[in-house]
Amino acid sequence: MPSELMIYLNGEFVKKSEAKVSVFDHGVLYGDGVFEGIRAYNGRVFRLEEHINRIFAAAKAIFLEIPLSKEELTEVVLETCRQNQLRDAYIRLVVTRGAGDLGLSPTNCVKPTVFCIASTISLYPEEMYEKGMPIITASQRRNKATIVDPQVKSLNYLNNILAKIEANRAGAAEALMLDHDGMVTECTGDNIFIIKDGVIYTPPIHVGILDGITRLSVIELAKEAGYEVYEKEFTLFNVYNADECFLTGTAAEVIAVTNVDGRVIGNGSCGPITKKLLKLFHDYAQNQGMLIGLS
Ligand code: PXG
Numbered sequence: 001m002p003s004e005l006m007i008y009l010n011g012e013f014v015k016k017s018e019a020k021v022s023v024f025d026h027g028v029l030y031g032d033g034v035f036e037g038i039r040a041y042n043g044r045v046f047r048l049e050e051h052i053n054r055i056f057a058a059a060k061a062i063f064l065e066i067p068l069s070k071e072e073l074t075e076v077v078l079e080t081c082r083q084n085q086l087r088d089a090y091i092r093l094v095v096t097r098g099a100g101d102l103g104l105s106p107t108n109c110v111k112p113t114v115f116c117i118a119s120t121i122s123l124y125p126e127e128m129y130e131k132g133m134p135i136i137t138a139s140q141r142r143n144k145a146t147i148v149d150p151q152v153k154s155l156n157y158l159n160n161i162l163a164k165i166e167a168n169r170a171g172a173a174e175a176l177m178l179d180h181d182g183m184v185t186e187c188t189g190d191n192i193f194i195i196k197d198g199v200i201y202t203p204p205i206h207v208g209i210l211d212g213i214t215r216l217s218v219i220e221l222a223k224e225a226g227y228e229v230y231e232k233e234f235t236l237f238n239v240y241n242a243d244e245c246f247l248t249g250t251a252a253e254v255i256a257v258t259n260v261d262g263r264v265i266g267n268g269s270c271g272p273i274t275k276k277l278l279k280l281f282h283d284y285a286q287n288q289g290m291l292i293g294l295s
Pocket of ligand 1: 212
């Protein structure tokens with residue numbers, strides 16, 4: 001590993017201490033841009049094609065033209081891992097509108113800024129995977145899809161950050177967010193699942209959530225393992241009365257939720273189906289993905 005992290009920035013690799021963007025960058029001034037959080041396991045980048053497709057889709061939705069092809073951006077991610085000799089990594093890929101002037105309009109932003117960071121990840125403590133985590137419902141509602149569609153993984157995460165602050169102030173690691181009608185959407189950086197009578201439920205994309213890549217992997221793995229999985233709207237009542245509840249996300253992977261707003265879920269520890277899905281996901285993530293090409 002190099003003594004200092006090497007960051008991909010606009011076509012070159014620079015040292016972390018030299019990786020800087022302009023204060024006129026609209027990513028900084030307005031949160032105008034898109035990003036991805038990606039994992040590498042055991043020398044392979046997990047579902048890289050889906051992450052690349054998702055960032056291109058988000059960029060298209062906000063009229064941001066990524067100045068690289070999908071193949072080139074894929075190579076940027078792989079090469080950033082290689083440069084840092086990382087076989088297991090947390091990767092942050094960001095495309096901003098670029099430097100412009102002080103107006104909201106991006107017309108003077110001629111060149112999008114592209115950067116990629118590959119680093120190690122700080123996970124939730126192992127104990128939380130065994131015991132599960134308590135979460136709270138935030139008073140902060142999830143953005144409506146008619147405002148900024150949560151499918152756009154934009155640099156404007158204030159909605160989620162405010163919910164996360166509420167959770168932290170209440171002593172919880174995550175916050176559950178509802179839509180404006182009180183339907184369960186997702187957590188600040190994770191999708192949510194509940195299990196009742198052996199059947200698995202997760203909110204549909206149209207309720208206003210990120211189309212999570214871990215979410216889809218878990219749906220596929222659960223179906224392959226013979227479980228019924230439904231994308232269906234539900235309320236807090238269904239969460240409080242679920243037999244099991246878990247979250248999925250690139251950072252957390254699969255993690256049990258054992259207490260929501262003070263209500264104990266199931267018997268208060270990581271349930272049997274969640275445990276099984278966690279193992280299926282771990283095994284799957286270790287053995288598939290695009291090869292980085294490190295010896
Ligand atoms: N919902 C939201 C709002 C997210 O931001 C997920 C669900 C899970 O999606 P994936 O594709 O990762 O399964 C996310 C993504 C972090 C961090 O460092 C995590 C995310 C976003 C930003 C930062 O913990 N999660």
